[in-house]
Amino acid sequence: MSTTALELHNISKVFGGTRALSGVDMTVQHGEVLALLGENGCGKSTLVKVLAGVHEPEPGGRLVVDGTEVPLPMPLGTSSDLGLCFVHQDLGLARPLTVLENLLGFAQEGASRWNIRWGREVRKAREMLRSYGVLVDPMAVVNQLPPVDQALVAIARAAEQLKQHRERTGATSSVLVLDEPTVFLPEEEVSFLFDLIRTVVAGGSSVIFISHDLPAVREIADRLTVLRDGRVVAHASMSDVTDDEIVELIVGAGAATKTAFGHGGGAPTDRAFDRTPGAGLDVRGLVGGRLTGLDLAVAPGEVVGLAGLLGSGAEDAPYLLFGARSATAGEITVHGRTLPVDRQQPALAVDAGLALIPADRRRDAIAPGVSVAENMMLLVVATFRRRGVLQTRRMRATADQRADALDVRPRRTSVPVGTLSGGNAQKVVLAKWLEISPKVLLLHEPTQGVDVAARAEIYRVIRRATETGMSVLWVSSDFDELATVSDRVVVVSGGTAVSTVEGSDITPEAITTAVYGAARATGESTITTAGAATS
Amino acid sequence: SSSEEDSGSSGEAGTVISADVLDELRAVVEEAAAVPEFEPQGPAFSVAPLAGQKILSMPVSSQLKGCDDMARQVVDIAKSIGMPDSTYFQNDGGPAAWVQGMNQAINGGYDGVALVCGIDPASLAPQMAAAEAAGIEVVDMHLADVSEPASDLIAAQTNGEFNRAMEVSVAAALVEANGNPIDALMITSNENPPSIGMEQTVKDEFARLCGDECGVETINIPITEYATKLSGAVSSALVANPDIEAVFMAFDAQTPFVVSALKASRTDAKTYAFGADEPAIEMMTDPSNPMGGDMGPSFPWMAYSGADQLFRVMAGEPAIPAAEAFAPYRMFTPENADEATPPDYGFGDSYVQGYRDLWLDAPPA
Amino acid sequence: MSTTDVAERRGAEGAPGESGTPPTTKTRGSWAEKAALPLAWVVLFAVFAALNPDRFLSMGNISNILGSQSILFMLALAALLPSMVGDIDLSLGSIGGLSAILVAVLNVQQGVPIGLACLLAIGAGALCGAANALFVVRFRTEPFIMTLGTGTFFGGLIFWIANSTTIVGVSGTLSEWTYVRVIAGIPIQFYYCLLVMLLIWYVSTYTPLGVRALFVGQSRDVAALSGIKSDRIRWGAFVLAGVIAALGGILYVGTTGSAGPSSVGAFLLPAYAAIFLGATSIQPGRFNALGTGVAVLFLATGVAGLQLLGAQDYAQQLFYGGALVAAVTLSRYLRRT
Amino acid sequence: MSTTDVAERRGAEGAPGESGTPPTTKTRGSWAEKAALPLAWVVLFAVFAALNPDRFLSMGNISNILGSQSILFMLALAALLPSMVGDIDLSLGSIGGLSAILVAVLNVQQGVPIGLACLLAIGAGALCGAANALFVVRFRTEPFIMTLGTGTFFGGLIFWIANSTTIVGVSGTLSEWTYVRVIAGIPIQFYYCLLVMLLIWYVSTYTPLGVRALFVGQSRDVAALSGIKSDRIRWGAFVLAGVIAALGGILYVGTTGSAGPSSVGAFLLPAYAAIFLGATSIQPGRFNALGTGVAVLFLATGVAGLQLLGAQDYAQQLFYGGALVAAVTLSRYLRRT
């Protein structure tokens, strides 16, 4: 094969006054996995969308697919004819629609233009999904599926498109583009994805893999391309760079020093905590969602990680405690005050000093059209009132201070939050809750899709807040992260807490062992989807 | 230029109208202001052939109380002369609803249809043809001005003296001005066909009586926009021409909006309307409302005259010619507005016995 | 304009990891929810039939129920298209009125043959729809306010063309082909509506175009990611809606033999009531053609039944409003349980 | 019902990553965008004043512009509240009409003193608003269709209470206190509207409640998870909207001295036009009180100016529609550049 699978030359893209991409050159060889790396907002997804024909690049760019020049801009809907298949960031599924409709929504050839036979399509879809080991009902509405299943559907959809393209055209060349597909996948499903990638590559196709999860990148990628502020700063072979060098490429030489590879900052272990019952957060027999009776205590100033396989119930805990979903039984005590768990509501939770940072930031945590300052100060607006008048200037000034302290970029807090990158938006969410000095901070996947530098910043800020006695309950499927931040890790299985990893034992490996061990012990079949690609 | 103590006293003439003419005009108004007397418009005839038949009576819209009551009264009259199965058809107004009523008449085997308050048969041409084919006699009640040609889509019609109402109104306005030239504003709703003739009448009368000295401005406001636009439009017209002293209305449902604009503008202009609808006359009894006159028919009287016409054609009698078939109007002014009280609202009841005497062989009540 | 609000989404959302337990309701809406409106129609029909068996069950009345609401039916189908792709078009009443007045003016005053006049009116409808699409889709403005504006503008054109009067005397051929001819006792225009409804239903349910339109309507931001040209589909919806509204105007002229300045406009809000009501049924939570048809017939039956009983005018409005409130609340309740 | 669609939001998005270069557009809408409508108003005013200086600048005309649209103004302010918190209320016209007819019937037919009659009407408005809130907020239904339904129902009540007729002869005291008294030549009711507008503006801009309501309107999920009692705020908006609509009804009775079955309802769509137009200005992209006020005055000025020039009714409609289209398109264009 003398050609390359994909070549991009001099791709630029400007949004209004913003330059998202400047003269990007990139090459993908046949049969390789290329990692596309960079901070939040550096232009990775924009590049993907140029490839998909969603965005028109500036004139002057060139695109070569399998040796053939493709005129730009490429009309929407034609990329699949070139063998380019995508899993977009946030999956690109229409959530109110059924899985089957999502599969059919693609501009696809072959299917009848005038008569969709639903019965046949249902069977075909079920079979297709099963062939990738995804056991999801095609008639289910995407909304009602757990995020993992949604991710698996999106991945299977792209893989199937790729396969059909190859069957139809006989081409060996095709490119699968995966834009942060792992954020929705727990560890055990990541291996499913990697098996799939290896199968695809073995068949001669190529993969562009985008992720902030550097260990995962290290595991699967052959080469990497790094973007910073819309420019390519490096092309390299994976074997030629060390982990530290990758971090430095991503964040820039100056910033890299304070960021360790993977998940920066280490938790000081062996701190002493006031473990008097009722001093911090006490949970007794919490029932609701997948939880069948969770007992848990978090001392003031302590960070407790909650780990469990998907379906163990761990991911329900923060929402039930906060009243965002209703629990059926249990008792919560916060600093000696007992809350009625079955009548818990967010408003009451806030009163009691609970704070929740939910996983779905875009939907649940920020109002995109509202300014950074207002988002940050929402919970404490009343304190800016003097003689009935809200002092907006003072409010903005305070917000500016917080933005400074947390290194929110850009600093101008009058811009709508929707314009911030993921990492910066998450800092705003954090600032918003820290403003009320909560007694208990509940976190669910707080660093999903957040770049490596911002992630370290977030760890630092939370750690600092615990010094004033704030208890933290941290739920994450990223065990590296839990190992980094936790004073104690509680393993949940079958809806209850089954074991604890403590002190110097806290390592990613120890947590993984504990979690899988517990799952085996309770005999639960936690994974709703099979783990291996069969195609 | 005018004031109340002038009106009614015959004094010297104004600048454009001679004293003689002014007296004539005053007489015209006075005659129109008297209680109308019943006069038969056709010979007596037997209603015996109608026994057991049935009619359907449909108002232009059930949301207009006068028309709705009139349509129901037509049914009552029909029942009283031996058509007990007659029915009233409730509707929200508009051709689509009327089509449903006509369908019901055709499908239900009715013998006659009363279209009440001037539903334009031309806007239901297919239904009229179907009704004729089904042998149904359709009579339209209070359709057009007596000067208009009769519609050939229906069996017969009764009309109204719309244009005369405006003649009398112009006379009243000039009397009020004591024969001095005035500017006038005419407000029409042209989607309502008699508006056009009324507007022309006002223009013609002013031209006839005061030549170029009096100006007539017009505005056209659709009925559906009275609430939102009428007051503002009248205010603007008064700003544009502060000399306007008489406002003529083609439909007295405009009264509340026009009166409020006149009050706000603080002019001496008064209103003259076609209609004689109860709420408008009631407003006239309040001296603070600048209203000069309101001339129109009585709904019960129209119900009788319309029923009379319908019975004639159903009984195979010749219809009364459209130009002669109408219920008389009465001119209400602030002087006689307080006579418009129940039960007869200022029209007396001479017509009830008058019509009953024309319908021979009616079953005993 | 989505029919689900936040709270619903929250409620519907299984907690993550709940895929193990089979969902209690299948895919979109339970059987009870899908069938609630058709059942309510049957009940309503039965009640009126019991109250007034002779008249209500007469062929004449059935024909009246099915035939008389054709203008509303057609306008509701027009309103359906932009709504399905996530837009709203409040100018359709004016477009229908414009089409009606054009047919009347061209035929009566200009002597244009009726067939050609109808074609020109349809062309005008398409043009108005294209103007809406230009402003809303091309210039990316909010459809609610924009079509309120264009609708007012088209309304002004109507009054201008009509010179504020009602134009009568349109060729009887049109009436012949819309209103007078009957099939199985029901005016032919009802079948036109049925045809348009079935077409929309078929295309939206059984073609890839329909699935794509669904993406555009329900998740416009991901439609592009799936390679769907949303703008083109939205243009199509606006233009076709203009054409169908123009057909509604033509039915109006056919039914009444005339056209006035404020004719079809009055049907706009009832048409929206019908499509929203229809969205509670058949395919709950989605604007859909069959649901719209059922909703039109449900409302028409109620109104005709009350008229036959000689109810007061206000009773009709109370029924209409009450039925909407009850149907929407009930369907919401069924979705929850 | 948000005024921004996906495409717009994307467009408005500034730039992360690019924190070095200052973005060209400021926060929400540039200065030009915020001021476009007020400027358009000034230009319109100047044009009419130049065309017709004596009359247009006369006190009578100014008073007409400011005073004659008070009912529309009040109804637009009512419509503003649910819109600000992400709902829509299409029953406000009927609520205003119900309030008007109640005042008239109570005062004229039942002999209730006018002050008490007004209070009772306001109470009825609050009750209607509460009914809307019950169905929309408590039962979690779609506000568009639900308030279309309740609005039709309230409309039926109006006809029932009014017995389909116009009731005249309401105590002159009411007119005295709404329409007849003037301050600086302008009817006192204009100042009532101004007061309500400033109140809404103040509360929405300068109180914590206003900030919370903003979140409820823009991101209801976020509001809920921030411990804001969204439901309570939405209830409040519906009930207060009912009260303000009732005030609109009272102004109607004061202005005309009468109340008919179809009175205030006709102002509903113009009221929505005003609030959507207002949302392009002052705080672009958000329904806001000052923008609404400017929009009402802009439209009133245009109509009054054309009336003074003796334009036909259709010209006014063309202006109204054209102005809406132009204003919205222009503001969209300004946001882009």
Ligand SMILES: Nc1ncnc2c1ncn2[C@@H]1O[C@H](COP(=O)(O)OP(=O)(O)OP(=O)(O)O)[C@@H](O)[C@H]1O
């Ligand atoms: N449609 C758009 N309109 C305006 N600006 C945009 C648009 N899409 C992206 N941007 C901007 O372009 C820049 C690049 O964004 P992009 O989404 O490509 O970042 P990314 O590298 O994928 O970040 P992340 O890691 O957070 O996904 C950002 O500044 C972003 O705000």
Ligand SMILES: Nc1ncnc2c1ncn2[C@@H]1O[C@H](COP(=O)(O)OP(=O)(O)OP(=O)(O)O)[C@@H](O)[C@H]1O
């Ligand atoms: N939009 C949709 N999304 C998911 N499922 C659907 C959709 N529309 C229809 N179905 C379902 O598909 C199934 C079969 O539908 P239908 O009977 O139309 O299929 P068919 O083409 O006749 O299939 P067959 O090949 O079995 O004859 C039904 O259960 C139906 O509910």
Ligand SMILES: [Mg+2]
């Ligand atoms: Mg991205």
Ligand SMILES: [Mg+2]
């Ligand atoms: Mg089949």
